[in-house]
Amino acid sequence: MTTKDPEATTGQKHIEGATGPWEIVIGLEVHAQVTSSAKLFSGASTSFGAEPNANVSLVDAAMPGMLPVINRYCVEQAIRTGLGLNAAINLYSVFDRKNYFYPDLPQGYQISQYKQPIVGEGVVEVDMPDGSVVEVGIERLHLEQDAGKSIHDLHPNMSYVDLNRSGVALMEIVSKPDMRSSEQAGLYVSKLRSILRYLGTCDGNMEQGSLRADVNVSVRRPGKPFGTRCEIKNMNSVRFIRAAIEYEARRQIDVIEGGGVIDQETRLFDSVNGVTRPMRSKEEAHDYRYFPDPDLLPLELDQVWIEDIKATLPELPDQKKKRFIDEFGLSPYDASVLVADRDRAGYFEEVAEGRDAKMAANWVTSELFGALNKQGLDITESPVKAAALGQLIDLIKDGTISGKIAKQVFEIMLETGGDPAHIVEERGLKQVTDTGAIEAVVDKIIAANPDKVEEYKAKPKALGWFVGQVMQATQGKANPKTVNELLKKKLDG
Amino acid sequence: MAELTGLTIADMRDGLRGKKFSAKELVEAHIGAIENARMLNAFLVETPDKALAMAEESDKHLAKGEARPLEGIPLGIKDLFCTKGIQATAGSHILEGFEPPYESTVTHSLWHDGAIMMGKLNMDEFAMGSSNETSYFGPVKNPWRRPGSNADLVPGGSSGGSAAAVAAKLVPGATGTDTGGSIRQPAAVTGIVGMKPTYGRCSRWGIVAFASSLDQAGPMARTVRDAAIMLGSMAGHDAKDSTSLKVDVPDFEAALTGDVKGLRIGVPKEYRVDGMPGAIDKLWQQGIEWLKAAGAEIVEISLPHTKYALPAYYIVAPAEASSNLARYDGVRYGKREDGEDITDLYKRTRAAGFGAEVQRRVLIGTYVLSAGYYDAYYLKAQKVRTLIKQDFEKAWEKVDAILTPTTPGPAFAIGEKSDDPLEMYLNDIFTVTANMSGLPGISVPAGLSDEGLPLGLQVIGKALDEETVFRVGGVLEDAAGFSAQPDVWWR
Known part of the structure; x- marks a missing residue:
């Protein structure tokens, strides 16, 4: 999100077809794994990378007579997330059973929330590189169980099932169809991820599958009613989401302009060839027979508890951005780049504290982030600590070194992790002001x-x-x- | 020592504590009775070695004067309860050979209180049935026969093995479960006491689920007092069952004061159904007279939605069952029939593993939850359920307990109704309302039918007011003085 993508700055809203302009309409269902040491309805561990079937309780394996018991902490995390999404928290919600057969779904049903989710409508503000803000509505957020994993390629004619993920808590966050470009969709996912990470309710790790998205795409003539949508399942990278939307929108336009109609269907994105393909129809012909899970009482929340959680919410990206603009005089864009990641924002604040904030922002966003990106390092792994970068800026400010020399010193700091004053002294880089x-x-x-x-x-x-x-x-x-x-x-x- | 098997739990308790006999002697007598009664087909698994080991433990407790509430009392366990290391099949082929690595909360509590495990009792498959004929392991035979007839009768169901074992004095008490009448109906037709407590009174953890919002464990015994003693050990809050109630367990036995003076007993006019045998109506009237004589006030009441209870029950229960039974897929435990692919494996496993009645209910349940039918069936049935609950709530403004017959008739012959599911379902007509509303109910043996078979009267009480239910049941029991015994033909 923080890189300036040339394509992203075009602000493109319409696609030109052979017969005129088209508008893309996008809605997302994001599945975010709840940060919790135990599963949604069992005490089994949720740690990633354990031996297959090591984190499986009797409940997760759906042994006869086993019963689910809600994990209070997962509920708290869902409430916290709802509050972070400026959403209504429903004091009464219901867990339902979604019934279907699959080997990695031991119960034969997934416990989810269907008609009465824990969180209702909310809104996410997405900052566009041109400084504009797109408001994406949140339709709902509900809690549900993850399924296990079927592994089909370990044996020629058998499948293996790993139930470690079975029963892990997910939040399904459903957006309204408010996005109009792949760029908006990509930035929405990044923003959502950023909010979740700030809240500590999902680690946002897309490679490990902690954050996945189903993307609904349709096209229409500008101003006309929505077209028929297709759902692209299980996307786990922002780059792929954008590519899949671009491809899918173009495909739909071609179909319609060729005189065809769009079938509402579920598709998968083939990242190697950059195309979407329909899933086998057999896999989607489900009648889930939702009904309230009789093993669980409706979830009734106490407003006081919600207020308590609200009181512990951290400063969120939007608030922080506003403060960075107001307090440090940063441009909205610089501010949004800095706040996207909580650790990066914290680093910046430490550098900027008591110093020229614009200068601090420049050093952090261009020099430091550039260098870290090149080395593939996270801010927490930066060889240059915030205090040291602050001292370097102090050396420029008090005229000890010039900005140009400072860049040399910074390079040395990156390599050695050394103290800037010491480096200047040792290498005789002190500015001559005599x-x-x-x-x-x-x-x-x-x-x-x-x-x-x-x-x-x-x-x-x-x-x-x-x-x-x-x-x-x-x-x-x-x-x-x-x-x-x-x-x-x-x-x- | 045959007479030991004729004692009540209360008498056994006294005898053991008074050192009149040891737990070992008591258990040995019952092991003998069980071995001699195999033609009843009540037990699916006998656990004599375990029973003797537990008896030895009990005798130690007794010797030290540290007897627990059910110290040394031999009990049978319905096969729906998971028992650690001992096969639990729920009467189904699909779970044949399944030995749970865990113990249900209710049975754990019984053993913790000193009770002794005698074995696992036969039942209708997945508790779906009113005659025990749907068990994969063959029907249980009712110890009772029509005088002068050798025809085998059903013991009712689904807790038919439990009912037969208690009636035939193979055990003084047994656990049952009741989803639509599965404790009270077999108790009635075998001449014993069966109590379904308030929904949530006993933990469902470790009990194979049939219809989760209706299932409730309860005691089956030969006297009201024995049922009260057993329930005291079975009941209690369990954090592992989210529907278990966070309430204290009262001293149920202490509720048996014999005093119902001034108690208002409701008699619902809607329970007088067409075609009900005269003996049932006569017995009901008799019950009313007994309670009146004991000083209770009889109040005619109306439960107007009663007639919708049975059809609504046969939507809700199969709907939940269709989902609860999805886990029996041959993948992780129980029976598996290999197939060409995973779907084929499911089909073959479930076709071979589930009997006809279970398949019928899974199909009904799947149907009523399907898109386009949900509102017309499942949702409407849930609304009926709410109306039935409201009927009772209104009744409680006027009465303290309700008296009805338990069943529309006595035990019938094996095979007599098995071709007609609807006829079979009618057995639950008086009992399902308590399940639909979560209320406690007891069946007490009260008399004999024209053909000389036992009949029961049912007392339904307010939620969590098992004490009144037991008290009224006890008064009926005393008044009825039911002392008839089946001839012992099964040895």
Whole structure:
């Protein structure tokens, strides 16, 4: 999200078809694994990467006579998420059974929430690179169990089932069909992920499957009613989501413009070939026979508990962004880049505290983030700690080093993790501000280059050449401001 | 020592504590009775070794004067209860050989209180049936026969094995479960006492689920007092069952004061159904007279939605069952029939593993929950359920307990009704309302039918008021003085 994607800045809203413009309509169902040490209805562990079937309780394996008991912490996490999405918390919600047969679904049904979810309508503000904000409505959030995993490629004619994930708590977060471009959809997922991570309710790890999305795509003529949608299942990367939407929208336009109609269907994205394909119809011809789970009482929440949770909510990205703008005078874009990740925002704040915030923002977003991205490091793994970067900025501010030298020092800090003052001292990079010493160099260069002095008289732009010479002679350590002032005085005088 | 098997639980308790006999002697007598009664087909698994080991433990407790509430009392367990390391089949082929690695909360509580496990009792498959004929392991025979006839009769169901075992004095008490009448109906037709407590009184954890919102465990015994003693150990809150009630367990036995003076007993006019045998009506009237004589006030009441209870029950129960039984797929435990692919494996396993009645109910349940039918069937049945609950709530404004017959007739012959599911379902007509409303109910043996077979009267009480139910049941029991015994033909 933080990188400036050239395609993303086009602000494209309509796709040009052979017969005129089309608008893409996108809604997302995001499945976010609840951060919790135990499963939604059993005490089994949720740790990732355990031996197959190591984290399976009698309930998860659906042994006869076993009963689900709701994990209070998972409910708290869902409430926390709902509050973070500016959504209504339903004091009364119901768990239903969604019935279907599959080997990795031991009960023969998934416990989910159908008609009465725990969280109702909310809204997520998505910051676009052009500074505009797109409001994406949240339809609902409900709690449900994850299924296990079927592994079909370990044996020629048998399948293996791993029930470690069976019963793990998921939040299904359903958006309204409010997005109009793949870019908006991608940024929505990133924003949602950011909010969840701030809240500590989902680790947002898409590679491990902690955050997955089903993407509903349709096309229509601008201003006309919605078209028939197709659902692209189980997407686990923002890049793929965007690519799948682009492909799917184009496919639908081609079908319609070719005189065909769109079948409402479930499709899968083939990331290797960049295309979507229909799932086998057999797999989607389900009648889930939802009905309230008689093993669980309706979930009734106490408003006081919700208020207690509300009181513990951290500052969320939108609030932080506003504060960064107000308090630090940052541009909305810089602010949104900084707040996207809680750790990055925290790092920035530490650097900016008591310093020139814009300067801090520049150093953090361009120098530091650039370097970290290149090395594939997370902010928490940064060799340059926030305190050290702050000291580096202090050294620029108090004139100890120039901005240019500071970049050299920063490179060394990245490699060695060293202290900036120490590096400046050790390598003799201290800026020369002693006017006498600089004046001597200036005088020497003016005396040695009478032709250039003549040139300057005709073209004052030639001053730059003199500056360069002085800086070279002082190995960049001369204070550029002093150099400029002295040169002007001598050459003009 | 044959006479030991004729004692009530209360008498056994006294005898054991008074050192008149040991737990070992008591258990040995019952092991003998069970072995001699195999033709009743009441037990699916006999656990004599376990019983003797437990008896030895009980005798130690007794010797130290540290007897627990059910110390040394031999009990039979309906096969719906999961018992650690002992086969639990729920009467189904699909669970044949399944030995749970865990113990149900109710049986755990019984053993914790010193009771002794005698074995697992036969039942209708997955508790679906009113005659025990749907068991994969063959029907249980009622110890009672029509005088002068050798025809085998059904013991009722689904807790038919429990009822037969208690009636034939193979055990003094047994656990049952009641979803639509599965404790009270077999108790009535075998001449014993059966009590279904308030929904949520006993934990369902570890009991194979039939219809989760209706299933409730309860005691079956030969006297009201024995049922009260057993329930005291079976009941209690369990954090592992979200529908279990967080309430204290009263001293049920202490509720048997014999005093119903001034108690208002409701008699619902809607329970007088067409075609009800004269003996049933006569017995009901008799019951009214007994309670009147004991000082109770009889109040005619109306439960206007009663006639919808049975059809609504036969929508709700199969709907839940169709989902509860989905886990029996041959993948993780129980029977598996291999197939060409996973779908084929499911089909073959379930076709071979489930009997006809179970398949019928899974189909009905699947149908009533299907898109397009849900509102017309399941949702409407749930509304009926609410109306039935409201009927009772209104009744409680006027009365303290309700008296009805338990069943529309006595035990019938094996095979007599098995071709007609609707006729079979009518057995539950007086009992399903208590399940639909979650209320406690007891069946007490009260007399004999014209052909000399036992009949029961039912007392229904307010939610969590088992005490009044037991008290009224006790008064009926005393007044009826039911002392008839089946001839012992099965040895």
